[in-house]
Amino acid sequence: MPMSHKDLWTKIKRDTKGKTPSEELAILERYLSDWPEYKGPYQEMRKKFERRIEELRKIEKVLSSGARSHDPFSVKKRGLAEVALVGLPNSGKSTLFRALTGADAEVADYPYTTLVPNVGMLNLGGFSFEVVDLPAVPDRSLDTLPFAAGLKEAVLNAHLLCLVVDLLGDAESQLQAIADRLAEIGTGASFSPGGEGEGAKGAIVVGSRRDLTGEDDLAALEQLIPGAAVFGHPLVGSDAHAVGEALCRFLGRIVVLARDPKAPKDPIAYAVLDGATVHDLAEQIHKELAAGARKGKVWGPSAKFPGQEVGLDHRLEPGDTVEILTR
Ligand SMILES: Nc1nc2c(ncn2[C@@H]2O[C@H](COP(=O)(O)OP(=O)(O)OP(=O)(O)O)[C@@H](O)[C@H]2O)c(=O)[nH]1
Ligand SMILES: [Mg+2]
Known part of the structure; x- marks a missing residue:
């Protein structure tokens, strides 16, 4: 038996x-x-x-492949903040990277597809992040990896971490494994801006494979990290915008959409300082636009009704869509 x-x-x-x-x-x-x-x-x-x-x-x-001769982990800094994607093997980091940056990266259903970091930019209207898709951290000591030193350096160099968790698996044990690796690297993760302990990196959590899981899995992840910015990204990453917003929030910015009345179907995302007005947005788009701006038209959270006409000192909220009306 x-x-x-x-x-x-x-x-x-x-x-x-x-x-x-x-x-x-x-x-x-x-x-x-x-x-x-x-x-x-x-x-x-x-x-x-x-x-x-x-x-x-x-x-x-x-x-057993041994270390590489050049150092692909030393990433030239571009943009205003560098975000590193950190997660266990096969968790969906490269899928998220592609959705965020539009850059190419190999995605495959086996662990350690990514062995060399992929680097791309996420542009939010004048505010750009450099996104670094790193090889996976293992669920055991980093020192088992030939590229441990490079991985450590890349994590330490990042301003912000984006921890990718596979919602199909046990989120708690994945986050624990990531936390253990971060401790090995000599940093921690802080999930709320300002609440960072000594040497801790600001971090947001992204749940992958949301399309294959229920709302309960997302809720469980949220419960695990109270106050964390938790999102699930579907396969094609249409939630990438939400991830961009979470990154911005960490840096005291909010994301709004600016709509050119001549091309209303193609609004452009802008990361403006939290508390920014219609005038501030116009300035960020173009100094000349700000000089000629007369008023704004707003759809979204800060508008009393869709398409409300507002003054230039109207304060914007995350998710607003704004048209700047000129003289
Ligand atoms: N259905 C679904 N599949 C996903 C999602 N994210 C990733 N995948 C699939 O999961 C597999 C692994 O995705 P990758 O993006 O390569 O994962 P990774 O974390 O970069 O993997 P490594 O680089 O090997 O550590 C691929 O087959 C992806 O197509 C998702 O949100 N939904
Ligand atoms: Mg990968």
Whole structure:
């Protein structure tokens, strides 16, 4: 009579805890070779094992690939803030990177697809972030990675971190693993602006694979990090704008849309200082526009009704759409 599915799973987890990828691989392969072709729960477990073994083989390959001769981790600073995407393997970092920056990056359904950072820009009307899509942090010591030093430096150099969590998995353990790696790097993560402890990096959390999960998973993540900016991004990343907003909020900015009356279908996102007025927005778009501005027309949270005409000193709110009317 074989051990119950649950007991066996607990035993395997105990056996593999804290092991290096190659040790874990050896243990799982031993289990698999011992198992007869059971039906029922064992079959499910066999599939799970095979997937994990495939992952571990790829990780092994990466770990044994050795350090690279040039340093792809030293990223030239551009823009007003550098944001590093940090998360466990296969969590959706590169998918988010593409959605945020429009830049190309390899996305594939296996761990350590990204071995060299991808760098791109997220432009929010005069306010641009440099986004760095990093190779994954492992769920064990960073020192198991050949590029640990580069990864550490890239995290330390970033102004803000964007922690990517796969909503299909257990958010709490993923965040714990990320927190452990950050501690190894010598920094912490602070989820509210101003609440940063000594050396802690400002961080927002993004839940990936929202399209495959329910609202409950998102709510669970929000509960885990009270006050955190938590978003789920669908496959194509149409929530990328919300992630941009969260990054801006961290830096005391809000995102509004400016609409040119001549091209009303193509509003452009601008990150303005929190508390900015219609005049401030006009200034940010163009000094000449500000000089000729007469009033504004506003749709969204700060408008009493859609298309309200307002004075130049009207204070904007996140998510407003504004037209600047000139003389
Ligand atoms: N359905 C769905 N799939 C996603 C989402 N985000 C990522 N994926 C898929 O998940 C897989 C991994 O995505 P990547 O963006 O390559 O993940 P990563 O974190 O960059 O992976 P590594 O670089 O290997 O650490 C790919 O097959 C993506 O298409 C999402 O929000 N929804
Ligand atoms: Mg990647």
